[in-house]
Amino acid sequence: MQALQGIKIVDLSRALSGPFCSMALADMGADVIKVEAGPGGDMSRGWGPFDRGVSTYYLSCNANKRGICLDLRNPQGMAALRRLIDGADVVIENFKPGTMDAMGLGYAVLSARNPHLVMGSINAFGADGPLSGWPGFDQIAQGYSGMMSLTGFADGDPTRTGTAIGDMSSGMWLAMAILAALLERQRTGRGQHVGSSLLASLVGLLSVHGQRYLSLGEIPQRTGNAHSVIAPYGVFETADGPLNLAPITADMWLRLCQLLELPALPDDPRFANNELRVAHRDELKALLEARLKTRSKREWSERFVAAGLPAGPINTLAEVFADPQVLHCRLVQSTQHPTLGELRQVATPVTSYGADADSAGSRRAPPGLGQHTEEVLREAGFDSAAIEALLASKAAYQEAASAAAEMEVMQ
Numbered sequence: 001m002q003a004l005q006g007i008k009i010v011d012l013s014r015a016l017s018g019p020f021c022s023m024a025l026a027d028m029g030a031d032v033i034k035v036e037a038g039p040g041g042d043m044s045r046g047w048g049p050f051d052r053g054v055s056t057y058y059l060s061c062n063a064n065k066r067g068i069c070l071d072l073r074n075p076q077g078m079a080a081l082r083r084l085i086d087g088a089d090v091v092i093e094n095f096k097p098g099t100m101d102a103m104g105l106g107y108a109v110l111s112a113r114n115p116h117l118v119m120g121s122i123n124a125f126g127a128d129g130p131l132s133g134w135p136g137f138d139q140i141a142q143g144y145s146g147m148m149s150l151t152g153f154a155d156g157d158p159t160r161t162g163t164a165i166g167d168m169s170s171g172m173w174l175a176m177a178i179l180a181a182l183l184e185r186q187r188t189g190r191g192q193h194v195g196s197s198l199l200a201s202l203v204g205l206l207s208v209h210g211q212r213y214l215s216l217g218e219i220p221q222r223t224g225n226a227h228s229v230i231a232p233y234g235v236f237e238t239a240d241g242p243l244n245l246a247p248i249t250a251d252m253w254l255r256l257c258q259l260l261e262l263p264a265l266p267d268d269p270r271f272a273n274n275e276l277r278v279a280h281r282d283e284l285k286a287l288l289e290a291r292l293k294t295r296s297k298r299e300w301s302e303r304f305v306a307a308g309l310p311a312g313p314i315n316t317l318a319e320v321f322a323d324p325q326v327l328h329c330r331l332v333q334s335t336q337h338p339t340l341g342e343l344r345q346v347a348t349p350v351t352s353y354g355a356d357a358d359s360a361g362s363r364r365a366p367p368g369l370g371q372h373t374e375e376v377l378r379e380a381g382f383d384s385a386a387i388e389a390l391l392a393s394k395a396a397y398q399e400a401a402s403a404a405a406e407m408e409v410m411q
Contacts, residue, residue: 001027001028001029001350001352002028002029003028003029004025004028004029004030005029005030006029006031007025007029007030007031007089007090007182008030008031008033008087008088008089008090009022009025009026009030009031009032009033009088009089009090009091009092010033010035010081010084010085010088010090010091010092011032011033011034011035011065011091011092012035012091012092012093012095013092013093013094013122014042014043014044014094015042015043015044015094015167016044016057016061016138016164016167016168016171017094017122017136017166017167017168017170017171017174017198018092018093018094018122018171018174019034019042019044019061019062019171020061020167020168020171020172021092021120021122021170021171021172021174021175021178022034022065022092023061023062023063023064023065023348024171024172024175024348024350025090025175025178025179026063026064026065027063027064027347027348027350027363028348028350030090031066032064032065032066033065033066033067033068033084033088033372033376034062034065034066034067034068034367035068035069035070035081035084036067036068036069036070036369036370037069037070037071037072038069038070038071038072038077038370038394038396038397039069039071039394039397041069041369041370042058042062044057044058044061045058045369051340052339052340054337054339054340058366059343059345059366060345060346062366062367063335063345063363063364063365063366064363064364065364065366065367066364066367066371066372066375066376067367067368067369067370067371067372067373068084068370068372068373068376068377068396069369069370069373069396069397069398069399070373070395070396070397071394071395071396071397072103074393074394074395075395076389076390076393076395076396077390077395077396078103078104080377080380080382080390080395080396081105082105082113083380083381083382084376084380085105085110085113085114085117086113086114087114087380088114088117089116089117089118089182089191090117090118090119090120090178090182091105091110091117091118091119091120092119092120092121092122092174092178093105093119093120093121093122094121094122094123094136095123096123096124096133096135096136097123097126097127097128097132097133100121107119107193111190111191111193114191115189115190115191116185116189116190116191117191118178118181118182118185118191118192118193118194119191119192119193119194120174120177120178120181120194120195121174121193121194121195121196122136122170122171122174122195122196122197122198123136123195123197123198124136124137124140124141124197124198124199125141125144125197125198125199126197126199126200127195127197131199136198138160138164138165138166138167138198139160141166141197141198141199141202142160142161142165142166142202143158143160144199145166145198145199145202145203145206146202146203146206146209146210147161147165147166147202147205147206148160149222150206150209150220150222151222152222152224153222153223153224154221154222154223154224156222156224158222159222165202165205166198166199166201166202167198169201169202169204169205170196170197170198170200170201172201173196173200173201173204174194174195174196177194177195177196178194180194181194225244226281227246229274229278230246230248230274230278231274231277231278231280231281231284232245232247232253232256232277232281232284232285232288233245233246233247233248234246234285235314236285236288236289236292237289237292237293238292238293238295238296238297238299238300239292239293239294239295239296239297240296240297241296241297241313241314242297242313242314243292243297243300243301243311243312243313243314244311244312244313244314245304245309245310245311246309246310246311247309247310248310250274252308252309252310253266253274253277254266255307255308255309256288256304256309259303259304259307259309260288260291260292261291262287262288262291265284265287270283270284271284297313297314298313301313329351330347331346331347331349332344332345332346332347333345333347333363335363335364335365336365337365337366338365338368338371339368340365343365345363368399369397369399370396370397370398370399371398371399373391373396373397373398373399374387374391374398377390377396
């Protein structure tokens, strides 16, 4: 999908939330210039584990971008950045509130120079308010939002999700806000400042649990992998690992008993209706698992689905990335990295069914530090002498090794 072709984005964000947002926009065709502060670059470059010295954390959220490295404490580096922003459609940042203003890059200043500019901001707890200065760490926001209070087992600790859902959901919300601002700009001719936060994005995901409290005053309790009001429903062990099973109607319950050859269960007074099954869920689970452990999770999943029962195996990542459906849907894509060679990465989960469907997978490898510095500066109007002066004064950095490697790949 190349719907954003011709849109230039200057991405000042670091770590995950902002880079995740800009990667999604890049995968939709935008020209994203990742600006890293020299000489070290994005902090995530130092976070392991590493693939031959390259951070897999950094690789996960910076595909399809070009990279430039500037010393933003150097007046020349800052002047170069302002020039880039002057020619951009969008600038993305995830600094603490007030940082952009302190740098002289607040929206009022930037929009006075470039009225068409859209600014997208992500912070931890909001742009203002009593907690606006708190640092933006995903797990802190997960706890503060109530999300962790809903996750985990009743007799265990509140649990964070396995991925940084606050970072990534705020990135997705911001991407939607930027797209809306660009659409509105077509009507008004002016940009605007849009934003999201880790806290807001997570509260926005509370869904029925949030409505349950707001409507009824009920505080949901953690139920682990079991459904709070339906049984049987959840995770069950098989001969080779767990599967999810969700027979949510009375008819599905009867079909499940038939399929498992447990015809006496529907007449058992402990399981006569859903409310009783919920009350005796542990006893019911033990009876079901005794039969489920006779076959594999894949075999049972296929049998259940054939019988119209929602079910599926709980896969390891090794199983996920070898799965025929995952491969068919092209959820993993390959590109050439300047130093790593072929690089497999998770694809952006958006599909185009139109004429440009084949271009939806077009990807650049995540850039090396300063890999495209000279190229981007030249496009911004700097001549060779000006670029050499910026590099010589260390106001800008060009990573020679990755630039040379990229030329080899292109040849």
